[in-house]
Amino acid sequence: MSIVDERELSERLDGVLDAITPSPAPVDAALRDGKLIRARRSITTTAGLAVAAGFVVAMPALLHQPARPGATPVRPTVTVRQLCLSTRHGVQGPPRQPELVAGPAGGPAAELVAGRAGGLPAAELAAGRCAWLMP
């Protein structure tokens, strides 16, 4: 029982496969399954787009978080006086005048002193007639 040629094979395949009697064509079932597949694809696509959109919206907020409360810089105490000279370089200036602005800011103390021309070194005058004197 050997296959002599391709023609014989073709005829014998016809004989074997044509003997099969398929059940009636499941038109409605195939339609229903196809619609289910389409619905599932739509849901998947919509969900994917929603996730992508949410990611795009949330991305800036995630990347730019507000500064933490404990990270505020320590401010020094600043005092501004009028018509006074510094004690830098060992030179005692005239008596100090009432303060214009003064107040602590929770950090190390500092003093801002303003003076008239001739009362401070030239370099300090050139820098705006004032100088910082750190304690």
Added chain:
Amino acid sequence: MDSRTDAAFAEFVRGRWSTLVRLGYGLTGDQRLAENLVRAALAKAYASWPRVIRAGGPDVYVRRIILNASHGRFLRRRARTPETCGQDDRSALMTALLRLPAGQRSVVLLRYWMDMTEAEVAEALGCSVGSVKSQASRALAKLRVSEDLLGEILL
């Protein structure tokens, strides 16, 4: 989709169902499995019907789904299990066919049962014409040997 599409699909299913089930049977050796395979392929075709029509027609698309599915591990194993063949499948040819590798079996069915040209088979399977020729040649050689052996056993 509109009712016109549904009507075209229904007409396609009614017209091709028997042929596709027979192809599935040749690939799997199991009629129930073949019917499920074809039904799933048809549902996939319906889900992408406009694209399927644009891509050259549902025949090519559905046939390719069936062939790809039959090359899957599960179906390949099922097709090679002799117990899945019923009494009607005891013909020596069918038994020998199911012993072929899935690729060779596909070539045999498309080339010698569906009467497709080598170029058409190559397109359907996504391979070269040379590959189709060599697979067909190897399949024929194996079928000859298998049938000789089976013939001796059955007689």
